[in-house]
Amino acid sequence: MTLGSGPSDSDTCEDCCSSCPDDGGGFHPSIFSDNRAAVERRDYAKLLATVGGLTAVGSLTAPLAGLTRVFERSYTGPVYSDGIYLVDGEGERVSESALAEGEKMTVFPEPRPGIERAPTLLVRHAKEAYSGGTKLEYTVAGYAAYSKVCTHAGCMVSNEEGETLVCPCHFGKFDPTAGAKVVGGPPPRPLPQLPITLSSEGYLIATGDFEGPVGAGGE
Numbered sequence: 001m002t003l004g005s006g007p008s009d010s011d012t013c014e015d016c017c018s019s020c021p022d023d024g025g026g027f028h029p030s031i032f033s034d035n036r037a038a039v040e041r042r043d044y045a046k047l048l049a050t051v052g053g054l055t056a057v058g059s060l061t062a063p064l065a066g067l068t069r070v071f072e073r074s075y076t077g078p079v080y081s082d083g084i085y086l087v088d089g090e091g092e093r094v095s096e097s098a099l100a101e102g103e104k105m106t107v108f109p110e111p112r113p114g115i116e117r118a119p120t121l122l123v124r125h126a127k128e129a130y131s132g133g134t135k136l137e138y139t140v141a142g143y144a145a146y147s148k149v150c151t152h153a154g155c156m157v158s159n160e161e162g163e164t165l166v167c168p169c170h171f172g173k174f175d176p177t178a179g180a181k182v183v184g185g186p187p188p189r190p191l192p193q194l195p196i197t198l199s200s201e202g203y204l205i206a207t208g209d210f211e212g213p214v215g216a217g218g219e
């Protein structure tokens with residue numbers, strides 16, 4: 001099923017970035033486009049990201065929502081680090097019971113100075129559903145977390161086809177049960193996985209930062 005509208009699967013970034021479907025505010029480059037350490041010092045006033053789409057109950061066909069600045073201009077630290085809580089769109093910490101198997105939602109690092117919102121995809125599957133690619137040591141209780149920022153050109157991966165995560169800009173497709181590997185479209189690499197575990201109170205927390213570069217570039 002085709003979700004959303006936009007260029008065909010055969011489009012390439014070079015052909016169509018200037019005409020990407022977007023949220024009405026024009027095409028936005030990756031908010032991270034790591035080298036994170038270098039990018040984070042650049043002009044964050046221009047680093048906008050569309051946040052929205054994924055919810056726990058799957059309203060994934062919703063158009064990309066309003067613009068949200070992800071980092072403060074001066075922010076220079078990691079997106080996540082050990083012990084940072086994952087929170088939902090209302091800022092509530094995400095408990096182990098937040099999702100049933102097969103559900104997905106967008107989460108964020110608990111706000112701290114410099115970090116306002118950094119969209120992250122949280123999925124839950126039976127442990128045996130994960131195949132090679134997903135680092136099981138980065139999962140907990142069937143939960144796996146990946147960056148929501150497409151590795152092609154930095155759009156938000158906000159749609160789905162069954163279990164497949166779909167980027168609406170050029171129909172890049174990622175398999176969340178296989179390390180978010182690319183299963184369609186132009187993205188050059190998987191969505192980087194976030195190592196997570198449960199806190200002693202039963203909330204999801206990170207144990208470090210994303211395993212690889214977030215967003216476009218960074219190969």
Ligand code: FES
Nearest residue numbers: 150152153167172
């Ligand atoms: S930005 Fe091109 S497929 Fe996601």
